[in-house]
Amino acid sequence: MSTDEFALHDAAYVLGALSPAERREFEEHLKSCAACTGSVGELAGLPGLMSKVSEEQLSAQVEAPPSTLLPSLARAVRRERGRHRLAMGTAAAAAAVLVAVGAVASTRPDSTEKQTVASSASASSGTTARALSAVVPSPVTASARLVDVAWGTRIDLTCSYRTTGLYSGHGVPYALVVIDRSGADQQVATWTSLPDRELTVIGASSLARGDISAVEIRTMSGQPILRLST
Amino acid sequence: MTSSQAELMRELHDEHAAALWGYCVRLTNGDRARAQDIVQETLLRAWRNPKILDQAQGSARAWLFTVARHLVIDEWRTRRSQLEVITAEPPESTPAGDETDQLLQSWVVADALSRISEEHRQVLVECFYRGRSVAEAARRLDIPEGTVKSRTHYGLRALRLALEEMGVGA
Secondary structure (H helix, E strand, O other), X not given: OOOOOOOOOHHHHHHOOXXXXXHHHHHHHHOOOHHHHHHHHHHOOHHHHHOOOXXXXXXOOOXXXXXXXXXXXXXXXXXXXXXXXXXXXXXXXXXXXXXXXXXXXXXXXXXXXXXXXXXXXXXXXXXXXXXOEEOOOXXXXXXXXXXXXXXXXXEEEEEEEOOOOXXXXXXXXXXXXXXXXXXXXXXXXXXXXXXXXXXXXXXXXXXXXXXXXXXXXXXXXXXXXXXXXX | OHHHHHHHHHHHHHHHHHHHHHHHHHHOOOOXXXXXXXXXXXXXXXXXXXXXXXXXXXXXXXHHHHHXXXXXXXXXXXXXXXXXXXXXXXXXXXXXXHHHHHXXXXXXXXXXXXXXXXXXXXXXXXXXXXXXOHHHHHHHHOOOHHXXXXXXXXXXXXXXXXXXXXXXXX
16 A cells, blocks of 8 residues: 555546545545645546547457558559659650750751761661651650661650640650560650650660561550551 | 568558558548558558658657548548539538547547557446446456556556657647
């Protein structure tokens, strides 16, 4: 027994669990005991909070989270990491586009010289630029030129975005994909749309030009929007 | 990086999914598909901001509950505004914010109660939730009355501490 026989009565008192006789006794004691009055004060707010929970809520069988949750979280984590990589890839592609646009702008006064430089560097030949045809309606129009190079095929893509009320055309990521004769596809560039601007995107594939059956522009979800069959 | 990120998510799941699941099932009125979406989004947000979880466990839990509640409220508002457009009906009179506020509090308290020891919880359930006297609780739990008193004394303090950790002052 502690020096104060009432020292442990505080909680039972605020919970309303003391018998009427004990309660009267304890209340009498409180008048002369600052320590017990203090500890009752410390606990007085708890029954109000506890009453927000029902007994049935407490005794309800704890339901385990569904077994599909963890696998689904793991997928989300992988997806999200993929998106980070994609975002970095897109940023790199955007930087490449800037460089390409810059190069085009600086050589535009004398585009024949650019052609000469390109062909002398790689002794290339290639198709003339051809327009891609729409697979689904979209604000994007583009033309592409496939150029043989020593390491495979370079795809010079020129594309522009029509901005209308429907399409703001801003910040939408796209991918350039080449498809080989067996139907396998290969993403060769990604970029983000800029409204009312013509962009030059350079794609690079290790496939020989003759092995490429088609070039497509796709959304990041993989939906083809423009296609050029070679 | 790859495995540690996946590992972090597994730890989050093991630590918090059960508590969040119960809460979200209640928040969504038993719609388990929506509850799973909300638990998943909540844990993903925690995974993206692991600093949040460096706090005391109780505050981390309180943060997760709050995020889940906000997700439910946002979703509710979106559906309500869509409903308004389609049916031009007046918005429901039930203020979702207040309702989920109450629910949040009740789950925080229930969660705090689940963190104290079984012995402490037992006496609080008997003496408070079932309205039994110290003497009745002693008989039912087969322990001396003095033990019931001391367990309520320490149990209620443990509960107060758990609530404080979760940001609820009593």
